[in-house]
Amino acid sequence: MTTTQSSTVLGQAHLPATTAQHERNPGAPLDLDVIHAVQVNTSAVERRAAQLGARRSVKKAHQAAWLLRAITLIDLTTLSGDDTPGKVRRLCAKARHPLRRDLVEALGVEELRIVPGAVCVYHEMVATAVEALEGTGIPVAAVSTGFPDGLSPFDLRVKEIEASVAAGAREIDIVISRRHVLRGDWQALYNEMRAFRAACGEAHVKAILATGQLGSLRNVARAAQVCMMGGADFIKTSTGKEAVNATLPVSLTMVRTARDYEARTGYRIGFKPAGGISKAKDALVYMSLMKEERGNDWLAPDLFRFGASSLLGDIERQLEHHVTGRYSAAFRHGLG
Numbered sequence: 001m002t003t004t005q006s007s008t009v010l011g012q013a014h015l016p017a018t019t020a021q022h023e024r025n026p027g028a029p030l031d032l033d034v035i036h037a038v039q040v041n042t043s044a045v046e047r048r049a050a051q052l053g054a055r056r057s058v059k060k061a062h063q064a065a066w067l068l069r070a071i072t073l074i075d076l077t078t079l080s081g082d083d084t085p086g087k088v089r090r091l092c093a094k095a096r097h098p099l100r101r102d103l104v105e106a107l108g109v110e111e112l113r114i115v116p117g118a119v120c121v122y123h124e125m126v127a128t129a130v131e132a133l134e135g136t137g138i139p140v141a142a143v144s145t146g147f148p149d150g151l152s153p154f155d156l157r158v159k160e161i162e163a164s165v166a167a168g169a170r171e172i173d174i175v176i177s178r179r180h181v182l183r184g185d186w187q188a189l190y191n192e193m194r195a196f197r198a199a200c201g202e203a204h205v206k207a208i209l210a211t212g213q214l215g216s217l218r219n220v221a222r223a224a225q226v227c228m229m230g231g232a233d234f235i236k237t238s239t240g241k242e243a244v245n246a247t248l249p250v251s252l253t254m255v256r257t258a259r260d261y262e263a264r265t266g267y268r269i270g271f272k273p274a275g276g277i278s279k280a281k282d283a284l285v286y287m288s289l290m291k292e293e294r295g296n297d298w299l300a301p302d303l304f305r306f307g308a309s310s311l312l313g314d315i316e317r318q319l320e321h322h323v324t325g326r327y328s329a330a331f332r333h334g335l336g
């Protein structure tokens with residue numbers, strides 16, 4: 001990246017399109033007529049998703065700009081049985097400086113604050129992450145409510161949210177009870193979502209649908225509607241632990257369902273694809289989905305996040321290639 005033109009593209013294009021805070025979704029009464037009317041044309045959604053996946057990606061300086069933007073959209077995640085405070089501290093250090101200094105300098109973006117949207121951990125690691133991120137403004141997100149399966153006692157799931165908020169989590173990623181969706185018990189799903197939202201207080205709540213376990217795109221759309229009516233700030237595809245995690249058809253369905261909710265209520269709901277998104281080129285496809293379906297404004301961390309444990313490493317590798325013309329070994333970009 002040496003030309004003035006490239007500098008201009010990088011200097012402008014990666015900046016969040018909007019930092020305007022939108023009003024938080026307060027939720028709405030459960031409207032079963034709306035839920036029952038939800039239909040999804042699966043083959044049309046799959047055709048559209050296939051087009052998105054086949055599209056030529058943005059190139060050169062524009063690609064570098066999009067990748068810098070992508071970093072700001074990542075919930076930098078570690079959700080593993082072998083998480084330790086030391087591992088979480090290293091992840092937080094990476095969040096403070098997601099790109100190597102030489103790359104930041106070569107890209108000429110020192111003055112721009114490129115940091116991920118959040119760091120996402122289990123409850124036990126919240127206090128460590130909050131301490132390690134002090135002074136950065138980067139929020140800590142906690143997965144909660146018996147993540148990933150959501151089958152612990154209801155009262156404990158609510159208490160888990162409260163404990164994570166008390167420990168300093170500013171975002172809570174809850175898992176819904178898939179059985180409520182599979183049984184069509186929308187009232188139970190709504191009641192659960194409202195209780196989780198209330199327990200979050202000021203912390204923003206992302207509703208993880210675990211779409212790979214919901215059986216159909218229609219169920220995905222109905223569950224998303226109910227969660228938004230229940231007060232979700234974000235809808236999120238997956239825990240990363242299901243057999244099938246984020247996919248383009250599911251993402252299109254959820255993004256369009258959120259658009260319908262906004263058309264009815266005026267409230268904007270964020271979208272978080274999660275699980276298995278580890279390549280920069282896949283992140284670019286999700287970003288073009290968001291841009292084409294909702295517009296540039298939606299490529300901003302208050303409306304769009306990636307849940308990803310290893311995406312940042314590949315983005316850094318691609319940016320290194322942009323700067324040097326060479327790829328380095330993946331192990332050089334291990335964390336993130």
Ligand SMILES: O=C[C@H](O)COP(=O)(O)O
Pocket residue numbers: 077079120238239240241274275276277278307308309310311
């Ligand atoms: O919410 C985030 C996911 O658990 C991350 O999934 P991943 O490890 O496949 O990137």
